Amino acid sequence: MKVGVLASGDTAVRAAHSLSAHDTVEEVLVVGPARSRSFRVVPDASECDLLIGSGDDAPVRAQKLGVPLLWDGDNPADGVVVWGASPVGLALALGAREPDPRIIAVAHPDLEEGFDHQVRFPDPVGSAKVADTTFGGRHVALAQSPARFAACLAVGSERQVTIVDDGAFMSGIALAAAIDVVAEEVAPVWDSALVYLQTAAVMGLVMAEDR
Amino acid sequence: MADDGxxxxxxxxxxxxxxxxxxxxxxxxxxLIIRRRDGEVVIPDSAWNPVDPS
Incomplete structure (x- = not known):
């Protein structure tokens, strides 16, 4: 499979590097105009089976290029085949695997500070004020991480599960790991939570539990 | 030497x-402070164990 990357910033570039080392990906192409020392740059997406991109503009670009998009946004926009491929989607995938999730929360340096209540994330993120909100119709608590680290947390009745890593590294893998959950129908990453989490683990994220 | 007591x-x-x-x-x-600090650091960190997604 050939994957075209819509060059739109740090997250997409990091995802491109994770995908270039993935066993189901034959080649990663950068859909220009762009310059790249690591990947071949192409003017259009005619060689690509899938596109991957982040940000609000990505679905419109994918629609124009006529190739399905893996996206980090929070809704099934036109042109998108897999959505929610972000740290928030990663946390919702963690929660989808728990029988009775009580809290699903994310702390990330790119998120805004919350004011609703306090959630204790694993070190080195620690305690942070979260905002209760919805992402793709699911409840999630979002906090701004005070440092460069990010944490996804799902608290169930029997255990807590978490992923903690550098925020930018986590965002890149959260986008890239959507490659293995592409199906016939448009879907968010947490609909195929196990496959998504397994791919994220293969790409370098580590999941931990506390019983 | 004289002893003055x-x-x-x-x-x-x-x-x-x-x-x-x-x-x-x-x-x-x-x-006591060092012991308390050790307890605060060691106990939470050791509670998290890596697991495979399952």
Missing amino acids: QDRVGPYTDLVKRLSPIIILGAIAAF
């Missing part, structure tokens, strides 16, 4: 005698 101590010995209870109490306090 008083202990002959130098000025520094006298200072150590006066400060020794403070030094002992300070050492005990430092020990």
